[in-house]
Amino acid sequence: xxxxxxxxxxxxxxxxxxxxxxxxxxxxxxxxxxxxxxxxxxxxxxxxxxxxxxxxxxxxxxxxxxxxxxxxxxxxxxxxxxxxxxxxxxxxxxxxxxxxxxxxxxxxxxxxxxxxxxxxxxxxxxxxxxxxxxxxxxxxxxxxxxxxxxxxxxxxxxxxxxxxxxxxxxxxxxxxxxxxxxxxxxxxxxxxxxxxxxxxxxxxxxxxxxxxxxxxxxxxxxxxxxxxxxxxxxxxxxxxxxxxxxxxxxxxxxxxxxxxxxxxxxxxxxxxxxxxxxxxxxxxxxxxxxxxxxxxxxxxxxxxxxxxxxxxxxxxxxxxxxxxxxxxxxxxxxxxxxxxxxxxxxxxxxxxxxxxxxxxxxxxxxxxxxxxxxxxxxxxxxxxxxxxxxxxxxxxxxxxxxxxxxxxxxxxxxxxxxxxxxxxxxxxxxxxxxxxxxxxxxxxxxxxxxxxxxxxxxxxxxxxxxxxxxxxxxxxxxxxxxxxxxxxxxxxxxxxxxxxxxxxxxxxxxxxxxxxxxxxxxxxxxxxxxxx
Amino acid sequence: xxxxxxxxxxxxxxxxxxxxxxxxxxxxxxxxxxxxxxxxxxxxxxxxxxxxxxxxxxxxxxxxxxxxxxxxxxxxxxxxxxxxxxxxxxxxxxxxxxxxxxxxxxxxxxxxxxxxxxxxxxxxxxxxxxxxxxxxxxxxxxxxxxxxxxxxxxxxxxxxxxxxxxxxxxxxxxxxxxxxxxxxxxxxxxxxxxxxxxxxxxxxxxxxxxxxxxxxxxxxxxxxxxxxxxxxxxxxxxxxxxxxxxxxxxxxxxxxxxxxxxxxxxxxxxxxxxxxxxxxxxxxxxxxxxxxxxxxxxxxxxxxxxxxxxxxxxxxxxxxxxxxxxxxxxxxxxx
Numbered sequence: 001x002x003x004x005x006x007x008x009x010x011x012x013x014x015x016x017x018x019x020x021x022x023x024x025x026x027x028x029x030x031x032x033x034x035x036x037x038x039x040x041x042x043x044x045x046x047x048x049x050x051x052x053x054x055x056x057x058x059x060x061x062x063x064x065x066x067x068x069x070x071x072x073x074x075x076x077x078x079x080x081x082x083x084x085x086x087x088x089x090x091x092x093x094x095x096x097x098x099x100x101x102x103x104x105x106x107x108x109x110x111x112x113x114x115x116x117x118x119x120x121x122x123x124x125x126x127x128x129x130x131x132x133x134x135x136x137x138x139x140x141x142x143x144x145x146x147x148x149x150x151x152x153x154x155x156x157x158x159x160x161x162x163x164x165x166x167x168x169x170x171x172x173x174x175x176x177x178x179x180x181x182x183x184x185x186x187x188x189x190x191x192x193x194x195x196x197x198x199x200x201x202x203x204x205x206x207x208x209x210x211x212x213x214x215x216x217x218x219x220x221x222x223x224x225x226x227x228x229x230x231x232x233x234x235x236x237x238x239x240x241x242x243x244x245x246x247x248x249x250x251x252x253x254x255x256x257x258x259x260x261x262x263x264x265x266x267x268x269x270x271x272x273x274x275x276x277x278x279x280x281x282x283x284x285x286x287x288x289x290x291x292x293x294x295x296x297x298x299x300x301x302x303x304x305x306x307x308x309x310x311x312x313x314x315x316x317x318x319x320x321x322x323x324x325x326x327x328x329x330x331x332x333x334x335x336x337x338x339x340x341x342x343x344x345x346x347x348x349x350x351x352x353x354x355x356x357x358x359x360x361x362x363x364x365x366x367x368x369x370x371x372x373x374x375x376x377x378x379x380x381x382x383x384x385x386x387x388x389x390x391x392x393x394x395x396x397x398x399x400x401x402x403x404x405x406x407x408x409x410x411x412x413x414x415x416x417x418x419x420x421x422x423x424x425x426x427x428x429x430x431x432x433x434x435x436x437x438x439x440x441x442x443x444x445x446x447x448x449x450x451x452x453x454x455x456x457x458x459x460x461x462x463x464x465x466x467x468x469x470x471x472x473x474x475x476x477x478x479x480x481x482x483x484x485x486x487x488x489x490x491x492x493x494x495x496x497x498x499x500x501x502x503x504x505x506x507x508x509x510x511x512x513x514x515x516x517x518x519x520x521x522x523x524x525x526x527x528x529x530x531x532x
Numbered sequence: 533x534x535x536x537x538x539x540x541x542x543x544x545x546x547x548x549x550x551x552x553x554x555x556x557x558x559x560x561x562x563x564x565x566x567x568x569x570x571x572x573x574x575x576x577x578x579x580x581x582x583x584x585x586x587x588x589x590x591x592x593x594x595x596x597x598x599x600x601x602x603x604x605x606x607x608x609x610x611x612x613x614x615x616x617x618x619x620x621x622x623x624x625x626x627x628x629x630x631x632x633x634x635x636x637x638x639x640x641x642x643x644x645x646x647x648x649x650x651x652x653x654x655x656x657x658x659x660x661x662x663x664x665x666x667x668x669x670x671x672x673x674x675x676x677x678x679x680x681x682x683x684x685x686x687x688x689x690x691x692x693x694x695x696x697x698x699x700x701x702x703x704x705x706x707x708x709x710x711x712x713x714x715x716x717x718x719x720x721x722x723x724x725x726x727x728x729x730x731x732x733x734x735x736x737x738x739x740x741x742x743x744x745x746x747x748x749x750x751x752x753x754x755x756x757x758x759x760x761x762x763x764x765x766x767x768x769x770x771x772x773x774x775x776x777x778x779x780x781x782x783x784x785x786x787x788x789x790x791x792x793x794x795x796x797x798x799x800x801x802x803x804x805x806x807x808x809x810x811x812x813x814x815x816x817x818x819x820x821x822x823x824x825x826x827x828x829x830x831x832x833x834x835x836x837x838x839x840x841x842x843x844x845x846x847x848x849x850x851x852x853x854x855x856x857x858x859x860x861x862x863x864x865x866x867x
Contacts, residue, residue, distance in 0.1 A: 012797075016802065065671060075670045084792075088791070252668050
């Protein structure tokens, strides 16, 4: 694992993309096939199944380190990473090992089938043989969650550099259902035809946010506009009489949305649709808010009752494959025409709807349409250039999302807690309150939105203005007012305030605002009435 | 009878001698462990510190009334017998031993156990009551020997030099910077210093501390004339307009916090070297044992956790709130 650990260090020690890509490309050129396949797998979220529970790992690590378990548990949130905490508390290494990455992975996977005691012996032995980064990487392999500052995009770029193949082609090859056990480097990367797998999705094209409005985009005639739906982006694949549903995060969601199975009855094979999964209200024939969809998210199997109460449809807005042919290089306007043709005769019981295009005269007109997006349960507008191909990943220029401004409220910080990992020694997690008469009523937490410099400043302040400690949480003097931005609000009996916010974050530190001028519970309830 | 040392909202106070140790509000008589700004504050009527610590304090605090003392020398202040002993934290830094009626207390300020080749090496003091820091009081903090880190830094510097890049190393201007200076291999290239570091160097050189040759990186300096240089600067100067003048560069940060990957990635630029002037977990524990003290007062850092661990292992340990900051990544406590 020396070579992989060296790669890890090279990537971890640099903040520069070029350096990371060069290190990865070098690795892909020289490493043995099995190792480079596992490297691709790890960096694209295909990790080996967890063979040891983290509870056991914590116990064993504390035992080996000669510290009580509570001390290990207190250290973990400060380090922010279980694999790293274990690596740091264990005694120094006793010997060394030159086994390869795939070798270690094979051994780890074999641990699923052995007795607990043997599992422990194997892990403890690895800990005595692996030092420094190797120990950390080994722990990462056991605990899963292999995020280390290398996106799939970056890895694909490195692969392109190492193999001389185009990045977009490689991105497509890496999609879908493959595993290092049943796939070789040759078949995944080198082979002529990569379309063998019927379930393989196309890499998603992602839009950048339009910050300053559309005036700079040029002539209105060159652009098409749609609602930006507030659902789950998904790709529906119909091939060989089967159907597959993929998320943007390359997760196969077919079983989570059984309603979509009927699509094969209404659309021909050799069709791939890009769209948004939304809960649909058959009575009003309109999409429900994100709150309704939330009940479906994370459910691997769906009870019948929920299927009736929160049925999901795909709002199709792009056609990527038609009659078995890849359409991604065809201009958007032509793809759209074909999409309309494909969806023309769909009956109401089909689980696919055509996402409408919006009529508008000029940019001002479009601005007025955007202003009412919330009424449509949309979160803004999408702008797509009529002649644009369907690109890979987030690219500037052809697709823009023009979102609504968030809702905001001014709130008082009342509790603070230190962050994890990157933010271990800063206070970054805050609880906010609004006035309820003369009392401050907590209603939301927020962690993001401030600059590092602001977090440092508030951290200093928290240290000096702590009233009480509840474990890691500090109650602070009510003093600072922050503007909290959020995307939605709903009633929530579980919260003392009676409301829950969607994606709250600190948009501004209102150092100019006195405590008394923060918003009130009535203000929150007004927002709930209007936007809830 | 009141205790030998008490904890007040102005700082650690000795009623028998009517003096404070490292107070954070202005007092008549302050005994100071070392010159970092969270321990040596402005505004006291008189300052007592080791002869080795005073020049930097005068440099930083300006006109102050001082009384110097040698390491190991004993003075009587009221009914208290007081002596200063090496803390190994930075040059001149001391633990302050206070004895009243046969009861011995030691206030250790900030300390580290490993000898760094520059500061007077740490000497644990037998006592009944020991006041300790716990900046790195978690078992995840364990330092490598200084020589290992020196090798890491020098090979990084050599790689930068070979790639035609200037190596920027961020460290506190007092203590850490001079310790690093002594670890650098002058064969690799010239060593340049930011004004904040060079001013402290000048004070310490006058005192007789041996430091390698450095070149002040003033605003007028021509970076091209110093190929393959390493620039030692306070963290706040990394990435500044002044630093950008040097063109292609890598930046690194030297701190105990660099032990944590998350912090390293947030703060370190290109590299983070794990080196601290505070005791690590093992250093804190071995020191507490060597003092023989039964009562331990934990002042700053991971106080709750460290005190709980000590309590479970037979000590009378408690957390004492102070305004000391230990090693921060953000502003130098001695800024």
